[in-house]
Amino acid sequence: xxxxxxxIAAIAAGCTLLAYGATRLTSSKDxxxxxxxxxxxxxxxxxxxxxxxxxxxxxxxxxDKLFMTMQQIVLQLSxxxxxxxxxxxxxxxKQLRQLLxxxxxxxxxxxxxxxxxxxxxxxxxxxxxxWEFMEExxxxxxxxxxxxxxxxxxxxxSGEDVVGWTPSKGKSSSxxxxxxxxxxxLSAEELIKAATMYFETLTEKMxxxxxxxxxxxxxxKDPQVSQHYQLEASSEANDAAEERLKNEMGIVMSDFxxxxxxxxxxxxxxxxLGMLQIKQQQELMAAGVPM
Numbered sequence: 001x002x003x004x005x006x007x008i009a010a011i012a013a014g015c016t017l018l019a020y021g022a023t024r025l026t027s028s029k030d031x032x033x034x035x036x037x038x039x040x041x042x043x044x045x046x047x048x049x050x051x052x053x054x055x056x057x058x059x060x061x062x063x064d065k066l067f068m069t070m071q072q073i074v075l076q077l078s079x080x081x082x083x084x085x086x087x088x089x090x091x092x093x094k095q096l097r098q099l100l101x102x103x104x105x106x107x108x109x110x111x112x113x114x115x116x117x118x119x120x121x122x123x124x125x126x127x128x129x130x131w132e133f134m135e136e137x138x139x140x141x142x143x144x145x146x147x148x149x150x151x152x153x154x155x156x157x158s159g160e161d162v163v164g165w166t167p168s169k170g171k172s173s174s175x176x177x178x179x180x181x182x183x184x185x186l187s188a189e190e191l192i193k194a195a196t197m198y199f200e201t202l203t204e205k206m207x208x209x210x211x212x213x214x215x216x217x218x219x220x221k222d223p224q225v226s227q228h229y230q231l232e233a234s235s236e237a238n239d240a241a242e243e244r245l246k247n248e249m250g251i252v253m254s255d256f257x258x259x260x261x262x263x264x265x266x267x268x269x270x271x272x273l274g275m276l277q278i279k280q281q282q283e284l285m286a287a288g289v290p291m
Contacts, residue, residue, distance in 0.1 A: 186259035
């Protein structure tokens with residue numbers, strides 16, 4: 001099990017997560033040492049003000065910030081892999097996954113301490129609070145969306161099926177049924193077709209959403225607007241692309257990722273994936289989508 005220093009990565013990997021009403025770890029000048037040394041079992045006896053508790057909005061803000069930061073890291077890693085593949089160099093898929101996962105977690109470790117400090121929370125308290133909110137996902141849909149968005153990002157790097165994982169439920173029902181279904185092995189040609197469809201759908205949805213933002217008078221050059229757009233687009237565009245793959249080709253994401261890993265060393269596949277990414281970036285830039 002991962003150490004506490006990689007709490008959020010562990011969350012995404014489904015190893016440890018997050019008790020509603022858990023206290024913030026703050027350094028109050030008026031707090032006595034006996035108070036700061038209270039055991040977790042003694043916390044129930046304390047009367048906590050609303051300001052001392054980690055709220056659902058706190059959890060959403062933290063995961064959104066981590067997602068935005070790590071999304072840029074994933075983009076950089078993707079570009080590096082793309083360059084390697086287009087140059088004809090081959091890295092064994094198992095080694096590549098290990099390298100990507102290690103780099104992701106290294107970068108996450110570097111940024112999460114700052115995010116925790118900015119939001120005045122302790123990793124253990126965040127872990128407890130988030131799990132409690134996730135137990136009532138219907139009541140806290142924004143928490144569920146933020147956590148699963150981050151899980152999906154981690155999943156894209158690690159190749160592990162972790163979206164929807166909680167301690168009590170395991171994987172979500174959708175992922176469980178996906179895992180229970182017969183695996184579909186794609187040929188290189190099928191992967192190229194699926195990848196083309198996937199990228200086209202991502203691009204179309206992101207451009208469509210950008211137009212909706214502009215029509216509503218929202219300036220995508222505004223940092224706050226841009227961040228909100230990126231968070232929405234990352235979920236809605238991916239959902240649309242995954243749904244299309246499933247409906248039109250009968251492909252689920254675990255099979256798609258497995259095919260990318262299996263065929264990434266095929267020059268035609270690596271070059272096609274690289275070109276699709278470049279084409280997507282060009283079309284998004286032309287549409288004024290923040291990159």
